[in-house]
Amino acid sequence: MDFNMNIIIEYWPFFLKGALLTLGISIAGIIIGAVIGLFISFGRMAPNKWIRIPFSLYINSLRGTPVLIQLFIVHYALLPAIYPPGTAVTSAIVTLSLNSSAYVAEIFRAGIQSLDKGQTEAARSLGMTKVQTMRYIIVPQAVRRMIPPLGNEFITLIKESSLAGIIAAEELMYWGKAAMGQYQRVWEPYIAVAIIYLVIVFSLTYLLQWIEKRWVQRD
Amino acid sequence: MIKVRNLVKHFGKDEVLKDISLDVEEKEVVVIIGPSGSGKSTLLRCFNKLEESTSGTIEIQGVHVDKSNINQIRTEVGMVFQHFNLFPHKSVLENVMIGPIKVRKWSHEAAKDKAVALLKRVGLESKADSYPASLSGGQKQRVAIARALAMEPKIMLFDEPTSALDPEMVGEVLAVIKDLAQEGMTMVVVTHEMGFAREVGDRVIFMDQGKIVEEGIPNTIFTSPKEERTKVFLDKVL
Numbered sequence: 001m002d003f004n005m006n007i008i009i010e011y012w013p014f015f016l017k018g019a020l021l022t023l024g025i026s027i028a029g030i031i032i033g034a035v036i037g038l039f040i041s042f043g044r045m046a047p048n049k050w051i052r053i054p055f056s057l058y059i060n061s062l063r064g065t066p067v068l069i070q071l072f073i074v075h076y077a078l079l080p081a082i083y084p085p086g087t088a089v090t091s092a093i094v095t096l097s098l099n100s101s102a103y104v105a106e107i108f109r110a111g112i113q114s115l116d117k118g119q120t121e122a123a124r125s126l127g128m129t130k131v132q133t134m135r136y137i138i139v140p141q142a143v144r145r146m147i148p149p150l151g152n153e154f155i156t157l158i159k160e161s162s163l164a165g166i167i168a169a170e171e172l173m174y175w176g177k178a179a180m181g182q183y184q185r186v187w188e189p190y191i192a193v194a195i196i197y198l199v200i201v202f203s204l205t206y207l208l209q210w211i212e213k214r215w216v217q218r219d
Numbered sequence: 220m221i222k223v224r225n226l227v228k229h230f231g232k233d234e235v236l237k238d239i240s241l242d243v244e245e246k247e248v249v250v251i252i253g254p255s256g257s258g259k260s261t262l263l264r265c266f267n268k269l270e271e272s273t274s275g276t277i278e279i280q281g282v283h284v285d286k287s288n289i290n291q292i293r294t295e296v297g298m299v300f301q302h303f304n305l306f307p308h309k310s311v312l313e314n315v316m317i318g319p320i321k322v323r324k325w326s327h328e329a330a331k332d333k334a335v336a337l338l339k340r341v342g343l344e345s346k347a348d349s350y351p352a353s354l355s356g357g358q359k360q361r362v363a364i365a366r367a368l369a370m371e372p373k374i375m376l377f378d379e380p381t382s383a384l385d386p387e388m389v390g391e392v393l394a395v396i397k398d399l400a401q402e403g404m405t406m407v408v409v410t411h412e413m414g415f416a417r418e419v420g421d422r423v424i425f426m427d428q429g430k431i432v433e434e435g436i437p438n439t440i441f442t443s444p445k446e447e448r449t450k451v452f453l454d455k456v457l
């Protein structure tokens with residue numbers, strides 16, 4: 001088997017551009033997803049059962065269906081209906097935001113509910129208000145617990161963003177496919193693209209471990 | 220200092236406190252004993268409304284406890300828990316400082332001076348910058364006592380403060396509580412340490428199945444209890 005390095009060299013600028021878009025889509029997805037997810041998780045934890053039901057329906061639908069179907073529905077049905085001149089990148093960001101919001105909602109919920117009830121009681125017994133207790137005692141501990149699973153969710157999102165290439169968003173996977181189409185070669189473009197994904201994911205994993213060591217592992 | 224009248228508490232259908240009335244005088248040390256599940260913790264937690272009572276009234280320092288004044292009242296009533304409940308994301312010093320700073324609105328310096336003095340008092344000034352995870356159970360409970368004392372409470376509530384400790388650490392925690400009693404702190408202590416109850420308690424209350432079965436000075440309760448249920452319980456634990 002001969003390995004044609006020239007294909008990779010020629011496509012290198014496009015791979016880099018694509019990798020940046022991959023990161024951009026994923027970062028937008030995790031941030032918007034975190035904001036939506038925070039609201040969803042409070043709905044999911046509501047004391048009233050009838051309020052909880054729609055939120056848990058939302059979470060389960062998004063977690064229980066393939067991202068690709070979600071992407072097609074958003075791109076070919078949902079966005080054209082509400083915002084006609086949508087681009088593939090918009091569709092990808094919307095889909096990944098919605099999808100990650102469901103996972104993030106559960107991460108938030110686990111982070112808050114995993115805290116011992118004694119923490120709230122100790123704070124309240126000192127005379128702290130509910131808001132002070134949330135702010136100084138509960139949220140700081142919950143956030144520390146959420147960082148590792150949020151990091152994992154972000155990594156998952158980076159890999160899932162490769163699906164956006166299918167609807168022609170010009171992210172990393174898209175350029176891999178383009179190179180393959182042009183040269184009718186599989187190994188060179190896809191190995192190059194796979195290695196770029198690996199480098200991104202490993203750097204992030206390393207960064208997360210560093211953050212965890214610095215200030216997550218106290219309890 | 221504490222005046223409880225006709226206190227009833229239900230958990231769903233279970234009635235766990237049945238018409239409890241009780242007074243605790245200033246500087247008095249009241250020890251509550253009784254089998255597990257008899258409602259001792261629930262009673263203590265009703266005092267500062269960590270548990271909402273179903274009916275009955277509670278007065279603390281002459282003030283009727285209700286939703287509107289509960290945060291104010293809690294600043295006057297320190298509580299120490301069986302499982303310490305220290306804040307794991309804060310250092311020992313910060314655990315002790317946070318109440319005065321956030322609730323009493325003291326300056327950082329004033330809170331720190333107070334916290335250092337209290338840690339010295341419980342013998343842990345060298346641990347000020349440690350985190351709770353690195354402490355032994357006995358050390359954790361002493362920090363928890365310092366944290367409660369930092370609010371300068373008028374009353375201290377202890378819910379089985381030594382039950383989660385290894386036997387060799389019970390003594391160091393009881394010594395701190397004893398010391399507080401000698402200083403004249405008003406206290407209600409739920410405990411299974413009968414020796415401690417006898418030595419430090421001004422009055423012992425025996426609870427069973429949500430009721431106060433018998434109360435009196437420790438010597439009387441421990442040597443010649445009137446009620447059959449008290450005798451049975453004491454025979455088991457002594």
Ligand SMILES: Nc1ncnc2c1ncn2[C@@H]1O[C@H](COP(=O)(O)OP(=O)(O)O)[C@@H](O)[C@H]1O
Pocket residue numbers: 230235253254255256257258259260261262
């Ligand atoms: N949060 C709760 N929900 C339901 N039942 C409870 C709760 N807390 C305590 N109980 C019940 O109330 C009774 C008294 O409990 P507790 O006050 O903890 O007893 P003690 O401290 O004497 O062991 C027990 O039967 C216990 O199961």
Ligand SMILES: [Mg+2]
Pocket residue numbers: 259260261379
């Ligand atoms: Mg108890």
